Structures are given as structure tokens and as C-alpha cells.
Amino acid sequence: MELDQIDYRILAILQEDGRIPLSKLARKARVSVPTARQRLNRLVKEGVIQRFTILLDPKRVTGYDIFIGLSVKPSDIAAVVEKLKNVDEVLGVYRTVGEHDLLVRLSVQSYAELDDFIANKLSTLNGIQGIKTNIVVNVVKDEPGPRLKPGTGIRIFCIICGKEIEGRPIKRTIEEREYYLCCNSCAELFDQKASLGYTP
Numbered sequence: 001m002e003l004d005q006i007d008y009r010i011l012a013i014l015q016e017d018g019r020i021p022l023s024k025l026a027r028k029a030r031v032s033v034p035t036a037r038q039r040l041n042r043l044v045k046e047g048v049i050q051r052f053t054i055l056l057d058p059k060r061v062t063g064y065d066i067f068i069g070l071s072v073k074p075s076d077i078a079a080v081v082e083k084l085k086n087v088d089e090v091l092g093v094y095r096t097v098g099e100h101d102l103l104v105r106l107s108v109q110s111y112a113e114l115d116d117f118i119a120n121k122l123s124t125l126n127g128i129q130g131i132k133t134n135i136v137v138n139v140v141k142d143e144p145g146p147r148l149k150p151g152t153g154i155r156i157f158c159i160i161c162g163k164e165i166e167g168r169p170i171k172r173t174i175e176e177r178e179y180y181l182c183c184n185s186c187a188e189l190f191d192q193k194a195s196l197g198y199t200p
């Protein structure tokens with residue numbers, strides 16, 4: 001799926017100011033208010049915009065920003081990721097290629113809290129073979145989200161198998177939320193789970 005010039009302008013404006021009024025957004029994007037509303041709703045519905053949030057100034061908020069590189073046994077990576085996703089201190093988990101298998105970003109209020117996280121939460125996970133900690137001492141540049149360029153495409157992933165959907169997706173709608181699937185097999189599995197009251 002391709003983003004057109006209108007989508008690009010709307011997203012670029014929102015990356016600068018997520019609180020911009022709809023009328024001003026429409027004016028800056030050079031479209032009508034109904035068009036801006038329709039495009040915005042579609043971008044949210046399709047998952048291009050995941051949420052609207054705020055960006056805090058790290059110099060005005062106490063605490064430490066930490067990046068931890070993890071070397072993990074390949075068969076345990078998925079389990080480690082699932083565990084880390086539910087830890088309060090963890091801000092992000094990134095699958096990487098290179099020196100580490102995973103990069104974890106967390107926010108702690110003290111070195112004692114960092115020590116507790118490593119000793120009692122991280123080290124207890126099965127499969128971790130190496131830990132390398134990096135403490136951020138100064139934020140030089142930090143921009144949220146990917147840098148948009150004209151012609152940027154929308155990547156859609158199957159809700160069941162996680163594979164990127166290259167052709168036309170199979171779509172299911174439950175309670176006004178849309179789910180995308182890559183093939184009939186995944187669609188059948190999704191329908192089975194939905195019939196039991198479970199959706200991913």
C-alpha cells in the first residue's frame with residue numbers, strides 16, 4: 001500500500017505537532033477539513049498511526065535512560081521478548097543484527113533500580129548469554145518515529161504469522177477494528193480464534 005502526497009503531508013505535520021487542531025491540520029496539508037478527518041481516521045485504522053503521545057524533555061525529568069545489548073540463545077529469543085514486553089521499566093525492545101540479538105531501552109530512577117533490574121529481572125530469564133549496559137549521559141538528537149519521505153509505503157503484517165503482506169491482504173473487522181491476514185490458512189486460524197472470543 002502506498003502513501004500519497006496528502007498522507008505524507010498530514011503525517012509530517014503531526015510528527016511536528018500531534019496536538020494540532022483539525023482545521024489547522026487541514027489548512028497546512030492543503031485539503032478540506034472532511035478530507036483531513038477521513039485521511040487521519042484511515043491512517044489510525046490501518047495502524048500507520050499507532051497512538052498520539054507526548055515527548056518529554058529528558059533534562060527536566062529525573063532518571064536515567066539505559067540501553068542494554070543482549071546476546072540470547074536463538075531458541076529463547078521469542079520467550080525473552082515476550083517477558084520484556086511486560087516489564088514496567090522497559091520502554092522498547094528491538095530485534096537487532098550485529099553484536100547483539102536484542103537491544104532493550106529502559107528508564108530507571110537510580111543505579112540501584114538498574115542493578116535490581118539486571119539482577120532480579122534480566123538475569124533470571126532463560127537463554128541470556130551476555131549483557132552489555134550503556135547509560136545515556138546526554139541526548140544530542142532524538143526524533144520519534146521513522147523519517148518520512150515522499151513515496152513511503154505502508155508495510156502491513158499478518159496478525160497471525162507476522163509475515164509482511166506483499167499482495168492484497170485478507171481483511172477481517174471485529175468491533176470496528178480491522179485485522180489483516182496474508183493467506184487463507186491464517187484467515188481460517190483467525191476465524192477459529194475469533195469464534196472462541198479471542199483476537200490477537
